[in-house]
Amino acid sequence: MRTHPPSRKVIAVLAAALLATGVAACGNSDTGGSSGADDGTITLGFSQVGAESGWRTANTTSIKEAATEAGIDLKFDDAQQKQENQIKAIRNFVQQKVDVIAFSPVVESGWDTVLKEARDAKIPVILTDRSVDSADKSLYKTFLGSDFVKEGRLAGEWLVEQKKAATGPVTIVELQGTTGSAPANDRKKGFAEAIAANPNLKIVASQSGDFTRAGGKQVMEQFLKANPKIDVLFAHNDDMGLGALEAITAAGKVPGKDITIITVDAVKDGMQALADGKFNFIAECSPLLGPQLMDLVEKVHNGEEVPARIETQETTFTQEQAKEALPNRKY
Numbered sequence: 001m002r003t004h005p006p007s008r009k010v011i012a013v014l015a016a017a018l019l020a021t022g023v024a025a026c027g028n029s030d031t032g033g034s035s036g037a038d039d040g041t042i043t044l045g046f047s048q049v050g051a052e053s054g055w056r057t058a059n060t061t062s063i064k065e066a067a068t069e070a071g072i073d074l075k076f077d078d079a080q081q082k083q084e085n086q087i088k089a090i091r092n093f094v095q096q097k098v099d100v101i102a103f104s105p106v107v108e109s110g111w112d113t114v115l116k117e118a119r120d121a122k123i124p125v126i127l128t129d130r131s132v133d134s135a136d137k138s139l140y141k142t143f144l145g146s147d148f149v150k151e152g153r154l155a156g157e158w159l160v161e162q163k164k165a166a167t168g169p170v171t172i173v174e175l176q177g178t179t180g181s182a183p184a185n186d187r188k189k190g191f192a193e194a195i196a197a198n199p200n201l202k203i204v205a206s207q208s209g210d211f212t213r214a215g216g217k218q219v220m221e222q223f224l225k226a227n228p229k230i231d232v233l234f235a236h237n238d239d240m241g242l243g244a245l246e247a248i249t250a251a252g253k254v255p256g257k258d259i260t261i262i263t264v265d266a267v268k269d270g271m272q273a274l275a276d277g278k279f280n281f282i283a284e285c286s287p288l289l290g291p292q293l294m295d296l297v298e299k300v301h302n303g304e305e306v307p308a309r310i311e312t313q314e315t316t317f318t319q320e321q322a323k324e325a326l327p328n329r330k331y
Contacts (some may be wrong), residue, residue: 042073042301043073043100044098044101045077045092045098047089047090047093047102048078049105052211053238053265053267054268054269055239055267055331058331059288062289064076066291067294070297081106083105083110086105091117094118097123099123102126102293105127105182106130107178108131108181111132112139124141127144131182142310155187155234156193159195163201167200170200172201172230173205173206174235175219176208176209177209178211187236204230207222211237212240213243216240217247220233220248231260232260232262233259233260234262238273241279242270265282265285265287266286271317271322271329274317274319283316284314285314292310
């Protein structure tokens with residue numbers, strides 16, 4: 001007759017074997033951590049600014065589609081334009097032990113602490129669309145995005161050329177993007193540098209519309225009440241410019257004629273306004289960064305060297321050029 005102790009040993013061995021099998025199975029299907037540990041799939045944690053504009057929506061779509069195409073496991077977070085949400089998301093990605101973290105910073109400052117946490121966890125970070133002002137460049141591997149200063153400068157240079165015959169003051173109002181964000185800071189800087197070539201060009205009011213149509217409309221209404229004569233509007237993105245159109249029309253003025261309108265982005269709605277003669281000039285800022293980002297994700301995950309700065313290729317559009325480009329516009 002068998003004694004109880006051997007029976008317990010057999011049960012313990014069987015239980016251990018079953019437990020090991022169960023852990024391995026859970027490891028393959030775990031969506032909370034790095035799913036690439038067993039099957040080679042790269043897990044990317046991505047924190048998006050929000051969904052404040054048509055540009056941002058197109059950017060999100062590009063990233064999601066490119067991740068699927070590349071076979072990358074994407075963990076996507078929407079920060080709703082709040083830095084605290086983005087910092088929390090990055091910390092969650094670190095806890096989940098993703099392979100790579102990428103994000104488009106809401107604002108430029110205040111990232112060093114959380115980026116050091118990612119570096120300590122040996123998780124490479126990629127900045128997309130917007131950069132940070134950290135002096136420690138080792139906190140991220142690369143920055144993929146547009147040259148925002150150049151976009152502002154191109155807008156200003158076009159205006160200087162258009163108004164070169166002006167003999168009196170040309171009054172300009174400026175709809176800035178989100179306060180403290182890289183595109184708002186840089187587009188303002190580039191535009192101001194360019195229009196300095198003509199002392200007749202004067203910015204009489206400049207305020208944030210937070211990159212939204214509602215913000216653009218509201219601030220433009222204030223501009224029109226405070227400034228009886230406005231010659232030019234420079235909006236840091238199409239959506240604010242589109243919002244401003246409503247305020248300009250409601251004030252009995254003709255957009256594109258009574259007020260020259262210059263914007264940045266070149267999303268489909270903005271391009272349509274340009275083709276229709278309501279906008280006068282757009283400096284492009286392409287949101288289709290997904291394929292380039294996934295290529296970078298794979299490279300940094302594999303330990304390959306990548307450039308510290310990768311600039312997207314973009315152009316500018318006049319009204320006639322917008323008419324030509326619209327039929328094939330992807331965003």
